[in-house]
Amino acid sequence: MNRIVKVxxxxxxxAVVSPAFAxxxxxxxxxxGWTPFAIGLVSPVQMPWGCANxxxxxxxxxxxxxxxxxxxxxSVDGVAHRNRDDLIGVGVxxxxxxxxxxxxxxxxxxxxxxxxxxxxxxxxxxxGYRKEFWGFxxxxxGSMQDTMYGIQMGLLANVxxxxxYGWSIVGGxxxxxxxxxxxxxxxxxxxxxxxxxQIGLVNFAEQCPWGFQIGLVNxxxxxxxxxxxxxxxxx
Numbered sequence: 350m351n352r353i354v355k356v357x358x359x360x361x362x363x364a365v366v367s368p369a370f371a372x373x374x375x376x377x378x379x380x381x382g383w384t385p386f387a388i389g390l391v392s393p394v395q396m397p398w399g400c401a402n403x404x405x406x407x408x409x410x411x412x413x414x415x416x417x418x419x420x421x422x423x424s425v426d427g428v429a430h431r432n433r434d435d436l437i438g439v440g441v442x443x444x445x446x447x448x449x450x451x452x453x454x455x456x457x458x459x460x461x462x463x464x465x466x467x468x469x470x471x472x473x474x475x476x477g478y479r480k481e482f483w484g485f486x487x488x489x490x491g492s493m494q495d496t497m498y499g500i501q502m503g504l505l506a507n508v509x510x511x512x513x514y515g516w517s518i519v520g521g522x523x524x525x526x527x528x529x530x531x532x533x534x535x536x537x538x539x540x541x542x543x544x545x546x547q548i549g550l551v552n553f554a555e556q557c558p559w560g561f562q563i564g565l566v567n568x569x570x571x572x573x574x575x576x577x578x579x580x581x582x583x584x
Contacts, residue, residue: 383419392416392431404434429460446474462488491519513540523549538562543569557583 385407389395391414397403404419411426419434429445437453440446444460451466457473464479471485477492484499486492491503495511505521507513513525516533523532528540531548538547543554543562552562557569561582568576572583 387415387417389415435466452479491521523547528554538564552581559583 383404383406384397387395387397387403387405387408388410390412393416395411395415403417405417405422405424407422409415409417409420409422409424409430411430413426413428414430415424415426416431416433418432419436420432420440421437423438424430424436424440426442428443429447430440430442431447431449433449435451435453436448436456439454440448440452440456442458442460444458446456446458446462448464448466452464452468453470455471455473456462456468458475460475462472462474462477462479466479467481467483468479469483472482473487475488476490477486477488477494479494481496482492482494482499482501486497486499486501488503491506491508492501493508493510495509496513497509497517498514500515501507501517503519505519507517507519507523509517509525512527512529513532514529516531517523517525517528518533520535522536523534523538525532525540527542527544528547529544531546532538532540534549536550538549538552540547540553541555543557543560545560547554547560547562547564547567549564551566552564553568554560554562554570556571561580562569563580565578566576567578567581569581569583572581574581
């Protein structure tokens with residue numbers, strides 16, 4: 350089930366971002382200056398001309414899709430926007446927010462929030478994918494990252510490939526290599542190493558140095574009694 354969830358979420362992310370960001374493979378020449386205001390139709394049709402190579406410290410508006418190295422302020426796009434450097438502020442788009450480095454602030458979209466670096470703040474959307482997340486994340490389908498610190502909510506699945514610190518809430522499946530805090534899922538919680546609590550219909554932990562599970566079926570593989578109904582734990 351772990352592999353199926355990962356493959357499904359990765360396929361969704363790829364389907365969303367691939368068409369819009371094919372130019373990612375192009376050589377990034379870096380910023381040539383900065384501007385307090387930018388407006389565009391579809392990059393590189395942006396004003397000031399060549400704005401795809403200008404940092405925006407203020408307001409960035411795009412009818413369909415804009416591209417800029419850094420945005421410090423507010424970025425609003427009808428379909429998608431891309432930052433090849435940091436976003437500090439607010440990013441809003443119709444289908445995809447893409448950041449090649451770090452995000453500090455709020456991102457909201459009806460589609461995917463993608464960050465190849467670390468996100469600090471709030472992400473709201475359909476699906477989230479990032480290297481590391483700190484803050485509050487609410488995605489309709491769910492999210493994937495290496496490490497999560499904070500609160501994460503989703504409908505289908507939340508996956509932390511390394512560690513989860515905080516509270517992960519999902520309707521379907523929670524998966525984490527190491528879970529510190531609480532995993533809450535209607536269907537299934539899974540952690541290779543549990544330090545805290547799992548609450549769901551079925552709970553599984555390969556190891557549990559300390560913590561407990563509440564659900565119909567509770568499995569802790571390194572416990573004396575490996576499978577128990579209602580409550581299982583190790584302290």
